[in-house]
């Protein structure tokens with residue numbers, strides 16, 4: 239589950255209902271600085287979860303800033319896993335244009351970080367061709383492994399589970415065997431989901447939205463990932479490797495946790 243600094247009170251409220259040691263991602267939002275994200279990481283640790291701060295390459299001003307952030311995250315919040323991502327700014331703020339340039343500093347393993355997540359893009363990517371995408375993903379994973387850390391992949395959210403299944407097949411066919419967390423939008427109002435899709439550059443045509451359960455004629459309604467998770471669970475085979483979910487709680491933390499509880503209760507046979 240992804241929880242930003244300002245959502246820590248909401249996480250605290252539902253904490254007893256989440257499995258202990260769940261990984262909680264702390265995204266790098268434009269409005270939240272390093273101090274706020276460090277405080278969030280400490281709070282996540284104190285609640286008994288595993289904090290995974292995101293580092294957005296294009297938002298980091300200097301190597302010194304990166305070193306200080308990772309060192310403090312490790313020392314103050316016991317952080318052992320981070321997620322590296324390029325980030326949306328069209329011009330990098332400092333010396334890091336992409337995720338690989340962060341990995342390549344050596345800062346993470348030197349600070350005792352054990353696992354690094356990178357982004358996957360089942361539906362395509364705003365700036366890279368298909369071939370570049372695979373090459374970049376392989377290079378990032380190799381870089382992480384070469385530095386003695388464990389790579390994992392967290393995908394950008396999509397609305398169509400078939401797109402994810404096809405992408406997973408291509409990923410495994412290329413020999414990339416690392417665990418994947420599939421980004422899934424938690425339940426939210428249809429207009430909210432459409433707004434996040436637009437903000438995050440996620441293509442959401444009517445037929446994909448329909449597969450998620452969103453009908454264009456019902457913009458005032460809400461939609462949850464029931465059909466998406468059903469379809470994904472039905473389509474997954476051992477050949478798809480280790481796959482779990484990463485919730486983007488666009489409709490609120492409590493709503494996503496409530497959805498997970500309800501889904502578990504009604505579809506026990508599909509959960510692992």
Ligand SMILES: NC(=O)C1=CN([C@@H]2O[C@H](COP(=O)(O)OP(=O)(O)OC[C@H]3O[C@@H](n4cnc5c(N)ncnc54)[C@H](O)[C@@H]3O)[C@@H](O)[C@H]2O)C=CC1
Pocket residue numbers: 295322323324325326327328329335336337338356357358359365366374392393394395421
């Ligand atoms: N997968 C996910 O969960 C998330 C994805 N994103 C977005 O996905 C995009 C790609 O991130 P990564 O896969 O980490 O790429 P990356 O760091 O592996 O970079 C791959 C290539 O794309 C170029 N690039 C990346 N972002 C760019 C941008 N905003 N403007 C111009 N060129 C850019 C880089 O310079 C590099 O050549 C980012 O813009 C990021 O904001 C953001 C948050 C979460």
Ligand SMILES: Nc1nc(=O)c2c([nH]1)NC[C@@H]1CN(c3ccc(C(=O)N[C@@H](CCC(=O)O)C(=O)O)cc3)CN21
Pocket residue numbers: 242265266267326394395433437438439486
């Ligand atoms: N391209 C891209 N950039 C991202 O930053 C990003 C993704 N994709 N995909 C997955 C997550 C989702 N993320 C986001 C992006 C923006 C907000 C954000 O601005 N939230 C505002 C409310 C905006 C609104 O409701 O219109 C906030 O105050 O929380 C939150 C999470 C971060 N991640």
